[in-house]
Amino acid sequence: xxxxxxxxxxxxxxxxxxxxxxxxxxxxxxxxxxxxxxxxxxxxxxxxxxxxxxxxxxxxxxxxxxxxxxxxxxxxxxxxxxxxxxxxxxxxxxxxxxxxxxxxxxxxxxxxxxxxxxxxxxxxxxxxxxxxxxxxxxxxxxxxxxxxxxxxxxxxxxxxxxxxxxxxxxxxxxxxxxxxxxxxxxxxxxxxxxxxxxxxxxxxxxxxxxxxxxxxxxxxxxxxxxxxxxxxxxxxxxxxxxxxxxxxxxxxxxxxxxxxxxxxxxxxxxxxxxxxxxxxxxxxxxxxxxxxxxxxxxxxxxxxxxxxxxxxxxxxxxxxxxxxxxxxx
Amino acid sequence: xxxxxxxxxxxxxxxxxxxxxxxxxxxxxxxxxxxxxxxxxxxxxxxxxxxxxxxxxxxxxxxxxxxxxxxxxxxxxxxxxxxxxxxxxxxxxxxxxxxxxxxxxxxxxxxxxxxxxxxxxxxxxxxxxxxxxxxxxxxxxxxxxxxxxxxxxxxxxxxxxxxxxxxxxxxxxxxxxxxxxxxxxxxxxxxxxxxxxxxxxxxxxxxxxxxxxxxxxxxxxxxxxxxxxxxxxxxxxxxxxxxxxxxxxxxxxxxxxxxxxxxxxxxxxxxxxxxxxxxxxxxxxxxxxxxxxxxxxxxxxxxxxxxxxxxxxxxxxxxxxxxxxxxxxxxxxxxxxxxxxxxxxxxxxxxxxxx
Numbered sequence: 001x002x003x004x005x006x007x008x009x010x011x012x013x014x015x016x017x018x019x020x021x022x023x024x025x026x027x028x029x030x031x032x033x034x035x036x037x038x039x040x041x042x043x044x045x046x047x048x049x050x051x052x053x054x055x056x057x058x059x060x061x062x063x064x065x066x067x068x069x070x071x072x073x074x075x076x077x078x079x080x081x082x083x084x085x086x087x088x089x090x091x092x093x094x095x096x097x098x099x100x101x102x103x104x105x106x107x108x109x110x111x112x113x114x115x116x117x118x119x120x121x122x123x124x125x126x127x128x129x130x131x132x133x134x135x136x137x138x139x140x141x142x143x144x145x146x147x148x149x150x151x152x153x154x155x156x157x158x159x160x161x162x163x164x165x166x167x168x169x170x171x172x173x174x175x176x177x178x179x180x181x182x183x184x185x186x187x188x189x190x191x192x193x194x195x196x197x198x199x200x201x202x203x204x205x206x207x208x209x210x211x212x213x214x215x216x217x218x219x220x221x222x223x224x225x226x227x228x229x230x231x232x233x234x235x236x237x238x239x240x241x242x243x244x245x246x247x248x249x250x251x252x253x254x255x256x257x258x259x260x261x262x263x264x265x266x267x268x269x270x271x272x273x274x275x276x277x278x279x280x281x282x283x284x285x286x287x288x289x290x291x292x293x294x295x296x297x298x299x300x301x302x303x304x305x306x307x308x309x310x311x312x313x314x315x316x317x318x319x320x321x322x323x324x325x326x327x328x329x
Numbered sequence: 330x331x332x333x334x335x336x337x338x339x340x341x342x343x344x345x346x347x348x349x350x351x352x353x354x355x356x357x358x359x360x361x362x363x364x365x366x367x368x369x370x371x372x373x374x375x376x377x378x379x380x381x382x383x384x385x386x387x388x389x390x391x392x393x394x395x396x397x398x399x400x401x402x403x404x405x406x407x408x409x410x411x412x413x414x415x416x417x418x419x420x421x422x423x424x425x426x427x428x429x430x431x432x433x434x435x436x437x438x439x440x441x442x443x444x445x446x447x448x449x450x451x452x453x454x455x456x457x458x459x460x461x462x463x464x465x466x467x468x469x470x471x472x473x474x475x476x477x478x479x480x481x482x483x484x485x486x487x488x489x490x491x492x493x494x495x496x497x498x499x500x501x502x503x504x505x506x507x508x509x510x511x512x513x514x515x516x517x518x519x520x521x522x523x524x525x526x527x528x529x530x531x532x533x534x535x536x537x538x539x540x541x542x543x544x545x546x547x548x549x550x551x552x553x554x555x556x557x558x559x560x561x562x563x564x565x566x567x568x569x570x571x572x573x574x575x576x577x578x579x580x581x582x583x584x585x586x587x588x589x590x591x592x593x594x595x596x597x598x599x600x601x602x603x604x605x606x607x608x609x610x611x612x613x614x615x616x617x618x619x620x621x622x623x624x625x626x627x628x629x630x631x632x633x634x635x636x637x638x639x640x641x642x643x644x645x646x647x648x649x650x651x652x653x654x655x656x657x658x659x660x661x662x663x664x665x666x667x668x669x670x671x672x673x674x675x676x677x678x679x680x681x682x683x684x
Contacts, residue, residue, distance in 0.1 A: 066449070128667060135666055137389050137449055138604060142662040145597060149656035262593070266457045269450040306465060310458045313451075317439060 014324045018288045025296040033177045038295045044183035046284075046291025047190025048252065051245030052264060053271045053283050054197065055238020061214040061278020063231050065126055066133065069140040070242055070268065072147035073117060075261030077110040077243025078250035079155050082162045084109045085251075092165050099165035107247055114243030118236035126235070151258045159257045162250045186248055193241065197280050210234060214278050270313045276323025285324055335680035339612050346619055354513055355502050361626070367513055369622045370520035371578045376602045377527050377614035378570040384608035385531060386563050387543035392436065392452035393599055395459045396568040398591035399432070400425035400575025405476045405585035406469060413479040422576040426569050433568035437561035460591055475586020484512035484580070512581055519577050523570055528611050530566075539563055543609075597655075598625075601662055607672025616674050629654055 022039055029035045056070045084106040085092070091102040125143045129135040168185055171178040201207035212220045213227055221227050249264065250256045267290060275286030290309055297308040316324065349356065353366035375397060382388040403425025404418055411417040436455060440448045463470045470476065482488060488508030504510065530536055541549040542556050550556045579585045588594070598621060606617025629651040639649055669676050 068449075125663070134383075134387060134389060135670065138600070139663055139666045141597070141600060142659050142666060145655055145659035145662065149653055149659060153650070153653055153656070266454050270454055273447060273450055306461050307458055310454055313454065314439060317447075317451075 014320075015285060017285070017324070018292055021289060021292050021296070025292070025300075028300055029296070033175070034299065036177045037179065038299055039292065040179045040183050040187070042292035042295035043288060044180075044186040044190075044252070044291070045294060046288035047187050048245050048248045049264070049267055049271055049291060050190055050284050050287035051193060051248065052242050053245075053268045053275075053287055054193075054280055055235075055241040056268060057272045057275065057277055057279065057283045058210075058214075058234055059238045060272070062210060062217075062234050063126075063130070064217075065130070065136055067121075067126070067140050068137055069121065069125070069143040069147060070239075071261035071265035072144050072151075073114050073239040073242035073261075074246035074249070074264050074268075075151055075258060076117060076147070077114055077246030078162075078256050078260055079151060079160065079258075080113045080243070081106040081110040081247030082160050082250050082256060083155075085163050086160075089163050092163055096167055099167060103165050103168070107244060110243040110247035111240045114240035115236045117243070118239030119232065121239065122232050122235040148258060148261070151261075155258065157258060159255045162254050162256060164251050164254065168251070182252060186252065189248065193244070194280070194284055201280060206230070206233075267309065270309050272323075274313055274316050274323060276320075276326030279323075279325050282323060282325030333678070333680065335677040339616075339674050339677050343612055343615060346615060350517060353517075354510055355504050358504065363509070363513055365622060365626050367516045367581050369619055370516050371574050371581070372598075372602065372618040372622055373615050374520045374523045374527075374574040375571055376599055376606070376618045377524055377611050378567040378574070379599050380603050380608060380611065380614045381527060381531070381539070381563055381567045381570075383603055384610065384613070385536060385539045385543060386560060387546075388560060388564060389449040390452040390564070391449060391596055392456040393567070393571055394591055394593070394596045395456040396429040396433065396571040397575040397578075397595070398459065398463065399429045400572030400577075401579040401585045401590035402463065402470060402476075402575075403428070403572070404576040404579040405478060405590075408478040408480070408579075409476050413481050415481050418481060418576070418580055421579075422573065425572045425576055429568040429572040430565050433565045434561065437564045440560075456593070456596070460587065460593070463587055463591055471586065473587060475584060475589070477584045480512065480580050480583050482508075484508045484515070516577055516581050520574070523573060524611070524615075527570065531611055535559075540609075601658060603672075604662060604665055605672055607675035607678075609671075610674050610678065612678075613672050613674035617672065620673075624654070624658070 025038070026032075026035050029038070052070075052074050055073075056067060059065055059067055059070075085102060088102040088105065091098040093099075121143065125139055126136065129139055164182065168182045171180045172184065173179075199207075201211055209220060209225055209227075209230055213230060217227060246261070246264070249260070253260070271286040271290050272283055273286075274289060275282030275284070290312065293308055293312055294305065298305040350366055350370060354363060357363065357366070375393070379390075379393050382390055382393075400422065403423075404421035407417040407421030407424070408414075411420070432455070436452060440451065464472050466472075467474075479485075485508040488511065490506040490508070490511060500506070531539075538549070538554055538559055541552075541554070542559060546556055575590055579590070582589060602617035602621045603614065604617070605620060606615065607613025632649055632654055633651045635649045665672065671679060
């Protein structure tokens with residue numbers, strides 16, 4: 001038994017879960033072309049959820065702050081990007097270059113908004129309640145209520161449609177397998193962000209401090225580093241990622257309502273719980289598992305799809321109470 | 330502990346509120362006021378039961394409306410399927426409470442294995458799954474539209490509780506003694522009983538243990554109290570009471586849907602009421618529920634007027650629109666958490682007492 005688990009560990013341990021999931025689904029689904037479509041859909045959903053969840057996980061790991069207002073950044077990102085795209089709608093029809101410029105501007109606007117909102121949020125809302133979980137939860141809930149109302153006041157309660165650049169429309173067909181281009185784009189962007197985060201965390205001095213801070217905050221402070229400034233930076237980064245995830249999700253759904261943030265929040269919570277709070281690779285793993293499960297179950301047993309995330313979370317918590325890959329504490 | 334001015338103020342306010350609720354049908358003789366009074370009664374119980382968790386034991390749960398919904402839907406479905414009758418009410422209530430207890434135990438047992446802060450997230454996820462299920466299983470729950478049904482015959486407006494010589498409904502101080510009155514006093518009496526039970530629990534040795542857990546979990550464990558067992562017990566208790574309150578509300582409203590029994594908006598209401606009134610005191614629940622329900626019914630009209638008055642200024646009328654009243658409440662909520670973490674009742678009662 002120990003031999004078996006050692007062998008599994010050498011092969012990647014819990015990282016094999018998505019592969020196992022995909023293999024089981026391949027057998028159950030039977031048709032390779034639908035399996036590929038579902039897998040791509042699951043991966044792209046997972047990547048977008050990863051963008052939204054990574055910030056929450058990092059902030060918790062480093063600052064021990066559970067931010068219930070995180071979904072506000074997701075909603076704001078979606079609406080800001082939708083507004084920019086709508087304003088630049090003439091660009092979207094004006095050829096490949098102009099359309100990608102519009103898309104880049106929309107994503108950058110969402111990121112910029114996330115950075116600014118994160119700075120404001122950290123200093124005004126969260127700073128006074130460090131080290132007090134109950135008041136953190138309450139005050140971030142209050143902030144969430146206010147943000148949702150601001151979204152309703154600015155954009156109204158009716159669904160907003162999100163235009164997409166023409167080159168991201170349609171599907172890419174290989175043989176009898178069709179893959180939506182937007183989903184492939186989401187996967188690519190998610191992988192790029194993950195790689196960027198990994199480089200930032202593992203190859204730079206700031207990343208070293210962040211990782212050290214997650215593991216032992218007092219020690220980093222005692223060594224004379226200003227961890228407060230690091231907090232602000234990580235918080236802004238986390239909110240910017242959430243806003244980017246929201247913007248991507250807006251393009252994926254193409255019709256967004258102010259309820260979007262709240263709906264995604266549940267998925268985001270489940271992902272960070274499954275992955276283990278505080279670790280980036282755990283969040284990616286959790287997001288991919290959740291994305292794949294949601295799509296496979298949605299195809300195989302639509303009735304079960306609603307509860308599938310919940311069941312998945314319970315099963316994993318029973319097996320590993322602090323998530324699949326928790327940050328070392 | 331000697332009574333302070335603050336405590337006396339709060340207790341006096343309690344007596345006034347209790348008296349107003351007791352004589353509500355006679356004091357405010359319009360339908361809307363009676364709706365408000367009944368809603369206040371129910372929410373006092375609901376908020377007090379939530380306060381047992383968040384205020385007394387320090388457990389943050391977002392699943393309280395789920396239990397409220399179990400009770401409400403239990404009664405509603407039973408009344409719809411079996412027709413109006415007390416057997417349906419009893420069965421629906423029992424099923425609701427049983428379901429609440431099972432789910433609460435399950436969540437409690439899972440939470441034993443995870444960090445405390447996960448609990449808030451897990452309850453939020455569980456509550457949202459139940460909300461989605463309620464809107465999807467529309468053949469049973471009526472989906473988004475909810476269910477309308479008839480309450481037991483005693484509560485029909487046409488029912489005559491007492492008649493004069495001519496066979497007409499007897500009137501006391503201008504109030505007809507009809508089924509509507511009976512329904513209100515049913516709500517009032519059941520709420521009062523549930524509230525008094527909770528009040529008794531908080532002053533019992535059990536309540537003291539709960540406070541000890543809130544203040545210092547490790548120390549309570551070290552003294553020899555099984556913290557986990559107490560937490561699970563109080564979670565089940567508060568779930569059962571929320572479920573009962575839901576059943577009573579369903580009988581009163583004769584309609585049950587996601588907006589009245591299960592939605593996240595109600596959870597936010599409860600949270601606001603607890604924080605505004607004051608966590609960790611049953612009186613806070615009363616004050617919070619009274620203020621919030623009154624605001625919900627009457628403040629919106631006021632805001633509509635303010636919105637029209639500021640129509641010339643950009644964005645301000647949008648923020649003052651009656652639908653945006655949660656915006657202001659959210660801001661008040663944040664300020665309260667900062668500056669008055671004890672809420673109205675807690676702050677008042679601390680006044681005049683030496684720290």
